[in-house]
Amino acid sequence: VFSKVTPALVDRLRAIVGAGNVELDDLEPYSHDYTEDFRFPPEVAVRPRTTEEVARVVRLANDALVPVTAQGGRTSLSGGALCVHGGIALSLERMNRIVEVDAENLFAVVEPAVITQALQEEVEKRGLFYGPDPASRGSCTLGGNVAHCAGGPRALKYGVTKDWVTGLVAVLPSGEVIRTGGKLMKNVTGYNLTQLLVGSEGTLAVVTEITLKLIPLPKFRRTMLAPFPDLVSAARAVTRIFDARIVPCCVEFMDRAAVEAAEKRKAASFPAKGAATLLVEVDGNDEALLEREAERVGEACVAEGAPDVFLAMDEEQRRFIWDLRRSIGEAVKSLAPYKEEDTVVPRARLPELVAAVEEVSRRHGLTAVSYGHVGDGNLHVNILKLGVTEEEWRTRVPAAVREIFERTLALGGQITGEHGVGYVQREFLPMAYPEHQIELMRELKRVFDPKGILNPGKILPDGSERRPFGRRG
Amino acid sequence: VFSKVTPALVDRLRAIVGAGNVELDDLEPYSHDYTEDFRFPPEVAVRPRTTEEVARVVRLANDALVPVTAQGGRTSLSGGALCVHGGIALSLERMNRIVEVDAENLFAVVEPAVITQALQEEVEKRGLFYGPDPASRGSCTLGGNVAHCAGGPRALKYGVTKDWVTGLVAVLPSGEVIRTGGKLMKNVTGYNLTQLLVGSEGTLAVVTEITLKLIPLPKFRRTMLAPFPDLVSAARAVTRIFDARIVPCCVEFMDRAAVEAAEKRKAASFPAKGAATLLVEVDGNDEALLEREAERVGEACVAEGAPDVFLAMDEEQRRFIWDLRRSIGEAVKSLAPYKEEDTVVPRARLPELVAAVEEVSRRHGLTAVSYGHVGDGNLHVNILKLGVTEEEWRTRVPAAVREIFERTLALGGQITGEHGVGYVQREFLPMAYPEHQIELMRELKRVFDPKGILNPGKILPDGSERRPFGRRG
Numbered sequence: 001v002f003s004k005v006t007p008a009l010v011d012r013l014r015a016i017v018g019a020g021n022v023e024l025d026d027l028e029p030y031s032h033d034y035t036e037d038f039r040f041p042p043e044v045a046v047r048p049r050t051t052e053e054v055a056r057v058v059r060l061a062n063d064a065l066v067p068v069t070a071q072g073g074r075t076s077l078s079g080g081a082l083c084v085h086g087g088i089a090l091s092l093e094r095m096n097r098i099v100e101v102d103a104e105n106l107f108a109v110v111e112p113a114v115i116t117q118a119l120q121e122e123v124e125k126r127g128l129f130y131g132p133d134p135a136s137r138g139s140c141t142l143g144g145n146v147a148h149c150a151g152g153p154r155a156l157k158y159g160v161t162k163d164w165v166t167g168l169v170a171v172l173p174s175g176e177v178i179r180t181g182g183k184l185m186k187n188v189t190g191y192n193l194t195q196l197l198v199g200s201e202g203t204l205a206v207v208t209e210i211t212l213k214l215i216p217l218p219k220f221r222r223t224m225l226a227p228f229p230d231l232v233s234a235a236r237a238v239t240r241i242f243d244a245r246i247v248p249c250c251v252e253f254m255d256r257a258a259v260e261a262a263e264k265r266k267a268a269s270f271p272a273k274g275a276a277t278l279l280v281e282v283d284g285n286d287e288a289l290l291e292r293e294a295e296r297v298g299e300a301c302v303a304e305g306a307p308d309v310f311l312a313m314d315e316e317q318r319r320f321i322w323d324l325r326r327s328i329g330e331a332v333k334s335l336a337p338y339k340e341e342d343t344v345v346p347r348a349r350l351p352e353l354v355a356a357v358e359e360v361s362r363r364h365g366l367t368a369v370s371y372g373h374v375g376d377g378n379l380h381v382n383i384l385k386l387g388v389t390e391e392e393w394r395t396r397v398p399a400a401v402r403e404i405f406e407r408t409l410a411l412g413g414q415i416t417g418e419h420g421v422g423y424v425q426r427e428f429l430p431m432a433y434p435e436h437q438i439e440l441m442r443e444l445k446r447v448f449d450p451k452g453i454l455n456p457g458k459i460l461p462d463g464s465e466r467r468p469f470g471r472r473g
Numbered sequence: 474v475f476s477k478v479t480p481a482l483v484d485r486l487r488a489i490v491g492a493g494n495v496e497l498d499d500l501e502p503y504s505h506d507y508t509e510d511f512r513f514p515p516e517v518a519v520r521p522r523t524t525e526e527v528a529r530v531v532r533l534a535n536d537a538l539v540p541v542t543a544q545g546g547r548t549s550l551s552g553g554a555l556c557v558h559g560g561i562a563l564s565l566e567r568m569n570r571i572v573e574v575d576a577e578n579l580f581a582v583v584e585p586a587v588i589t590q591a592l593q594e595e596v597e598k599r600g601l602f603y604g605p606d607p608a609s610r611g612s613c614t615l616g617g618n619v620a621h622c623a624g625g626p627r628a629l630k631y632g633v634t635k636d637w638v639t640g641l642v643a644v645l646p647s648g649e650v651i652r653t654g655g656k657l658m659k660n661v662t663g664y665n666l667t668q669l670l671v672g673s674e675g676t677l678a679v680v681t682e683i684t685l686k687l688i689p690l691p692k693f694r695r696t697m698l699a700p701f702p703d704l705v706s707a708a709r710a711v712t713r714i715f716d717a718r719i720v721p722c723c724v725e726f727m728d729r730a731a732v733e734a735a736e737k738r739k740a741a742s743f744p745a746k747g748a749a750t751l752l753v754e755v756d757g758n759d760e761a762l763l764e765r766e767a768e769r770v771g772e773a774c775v776a777e778g779a780p781d782v783f784l785a786m787d788e789e790q791r792r793f794i795w796d797l798r799r800s801i802g803e804a805v806k807s808l809a810p811y812k813e814e815d816t817v818v819p820r821a822r823l824p825e826l827v828a829a830v831e832e833v834s835r836r837h838g839l840t841a842v843s844y845g846h847v848g849d850g851n852l853h854v855n856i857l858k859l860g861v862t863e864e865e866w867r868t869r870v871p872a873a874v875r876e877i878f879e880r881t882l883a884l885g886g887q888i889t890g891e892h893g894v895g896y897v898q899r900e901f902l903p904m905a906y907p908e909h910q911i912e913l914m915r916e917l918k919r920v921f922d923p924k925g926i927l928n929p930g931k932i933l934p935d936g937s938e939r940r941p942f943g944r945r946g
Contacts, residue, residue: 105820106820107819127718148661151659159636160658172909174909178913179910181887182819182886184818184850184885184887185628185817185820185849185850186628186817186846186849186851186891187887188890188894189887189902189905190894190906190910190914190932191669191672191673191932192622192672192673195669195671196669198665199661200665215720217718219718245600245689245692246689246758285719286762286765344657346580346656347578347658348577348578349578373659376659377659412655414657414660415662416661417661418659418661421661421663429663433662433663436649437651440645440920440921441666443920444917447913447916459663459664
């Protein structure tokens with residue numbers, strides 16, 4: 001259905017972005033993201049520098065019926081950045097400028113390839129704060145965060161990417177540019193295209209500029225580790241913390257296998273750990289109040305069965321704990337080939353979900369490691385290829401994943417909380433929504449991208465690009 | 474283009490909702506909202522009780538090509554609830570049940586006609602908090618809040634309606650029901666239909682159930698009034714408050730005319746007032762900390778020219794001030810016929826906007842009263858029909874409004890912050906967006922509502938229902 005990249009097209013791409021920014025040889029970096037071991041090389045990688053260049057590239061591709069997959073830090077965990085139909089990898093790596101930090105109005109304007117951590121550090125220098133904090137913040141880009149509506153541990157208190165995006169500049173496949181929102185806390189001028197684009201994984205438009213809300217930087221933080229005999233006690237402690245009207249900025253959960261994987265990889269040891277370990281962080285602007293909050297968090301944990309609670313005494317200890325926590329993803333994935341899921345349920349149902357994951361994995365003879373954001377109900381499940389044959393892996397995993405998703409949905413949850421549907425979850429979308437709702441999404445896709453050239457093979461189950469006419473009307 | 478409501482259709486409506494819930498006689502209440510003096514009677518009003526009944530009514534109307542305008546509290550200030558093409562007023566008044574307050578997961582599930590204040594009070598009884606607080610909270614409904622993405626004074630700290638909606642049940646014109654999101658803090662499973670529907674003013678679907686996030690109730694509040702010699706000093710005080718890393722929950726601005734209108738209407742007096750008066754409220758869970766914050770807010774105001782700052786000593790004084798503040802809208806509107814605008818700019822540009830409004834009004838020989846949410850840049854401008862002839866009113870107002878919008882847009886603002894485009898702003902939408910972006914919105918509308926029966930005459934400029942085929946592709 002798509003056309004191939006021809007030498008003539010390559011010449012036209014060179015004319016737009018310059019010969020040095022059209023890559024035909026070293027396509028390996030553009031062929032994968034952080035999703036399992038997938039490799040989908042594009043036919044060509046293009047590195048535009050401006051919205052105008054993006055518009056010209058995309059229009060050219062649209063006219064030629066060549067797929068375009070926008071790429072940022074390629075840290076997607078759902079295959080969002082994979083060029084599954086080949087075509088053009090539209091790498092935005094050169095659009096990496098922080099355009100403005102507007103401290104007076106409390107907004108930042110950035111190009112899509114700004115690294116998340118780079119923005120965090122830049123605004124923190126000025127006493128400001130950007131909330132979303134995905135584990136890959138050192139290498140993921142804000143454009144990628146927008147594409148997937150990235151979350152992270154602070155979502156509990158500070159929300160996810162969508163809660164911080166107030167405006168976008170985006171290029172449609174036609175080459176037309178739309179500008180949505182702005183440095184505005186309130187805006188109801190027409191349909192909310194900003195929020196429709198956030199989380200759309202580059203399938204509707206290519207985002208080339210992002211306006212982000214900022215808030216004053218919370219001055220103080222207290223970080224604790226609480227070991228529990230089991231997850232149910234840990235979850236009860238979280239409820240008790242909320243009952244005390246404390247909203248921590250993070251409540252992270254790690255099972256024993258996740259803790260051990262991180263410790264092994266970093267050759268370091270968590271100062272406190274149990275069958276279920278919670279990492280709790282509170283923040284605020286009043287140190288004395290924060291001390292009291294930290295004490296009350298500790299009391300809540302002890303009341304629910306934590307034998308002791310470790311409190312980081314300084315920034316160094318805090319960093320140490322967080323480095324270990326952030327290494328879990330990579331550590332677990334380094335143990336063996338894996339299949340990762342990103343389930344999310346109402347917070348209080350998390351113990352049931354963890355129990356279901358354990359039961360399902362055990363029954364299928366599979367090894368699962370779970371960790372994630374117990375404060376917001378988001379559990380990362382890694383099924384590891386340990387002690388199974390290739391054949392067992394191939395047959396058991398899809399069946400187990402399907403069962404885990406069934407249990408997740410039955411708990412009022414959804415199949416992906418922050419990684420996106422992407423390439424690896426799309427076959428499961430019909431579990432989440434009835435056909436007429438998926439068809440509605442297909443039609444939205446067609447409004448933006450009638451030829452289906454933008455990041456094809458993502459979100460929508462197969463067939464999405466093929467139906468030429470709408471069902472409705 | 475639309476068909477009329479026939480006796481046969483009325484019979485079928487009666488069969489769906491019961492004869493007692495089909496109103497043909499007393500249609501006056503269904504003919505207006507809070508927007509100026511507009512009257513657009515529907516041909517029939519229907520009061521369904523369930524999602525299923527809504528679905529059957531809407532499908533019937535869609536098949537018969539009869540317009541359907543969903544109505545809640547009819548407090549819209551942009552004509553959002555007006556039946557401008559007649560047809561069916563779909564009053565959701567009987568769907569007014571708080572389905573669930575889930576204190577464990579911190580979510581509420583409500584039917585669309587629950588009064589905003591009723592939910593606030595219900596959750597506050599349980600130590601929980603729902604953030605959005607539109608001035609009309611005593612009579613507006615949560616469904617209407619969702620339709621318009623209602624804001625209010627607390628948006629500064631707590632965001633607007635969209636930031637609290639995590640899930641919807643909605644009926645499409647086909648009668649199909651979609652379920653989006655849920656009791657989930659994170660969810661990226663497919664396109665964000667939830668956020669596309671919030672603020673879509675009932676033009677895409679009829680929302681029949683809403684899932685709302687809750688947070689622990691802030692225990693303490695301190696409310697202050699600070700009079701300033703001019704708005705520039707007041708705005709500087711706001712910047713100084715933020716620089717001190719204090720995020721108040723409200724910073725309200727009233728010009729002298731707004732203060733006087735409220736005082737006259739309520740026969741009461743603000744305990745402090747100036748050429749520009751700020752109402753500042755801080756909240757939190759630690760009373761001592763809050764006292765300190767209130768002191769620092771006071772210091773910031775005095776440093777920027779407030780001769781003194783009034784601090785409400787108890788809940789009674791606080792209520793007194795807020796009652797006066799909330800009465801401004803009605804008070805100003807009772808002075809004379811009026812035209813209200815709902816401009817929004819980046820916060821720090823507000824003094825420029827206020828100056829522009831004054832300059833433009835004066836030059837056109839018109840009287841304008843301004844008040845609003847200085848903390849989030851949202852200014853309500855009321856142009857009053859005082860000392861002008863009918864002819865002058867008819868010609869001067871549209872010209873003045875257009876100029877005010879031009880100045881607003883030039884300041885990086887938008888033409889409506891929280892009232893919605895509705896009926897009264899839609900002719901100005903082409904000032905806000907280029908034609909291709911409006912056409913994109915038209916195509917989104919057509920995906921949901923191909924026959925254009927849902928709340929026709931709203932948001933999109935004329936012609937939106939008439940183009941049978943998309944421009945794209």
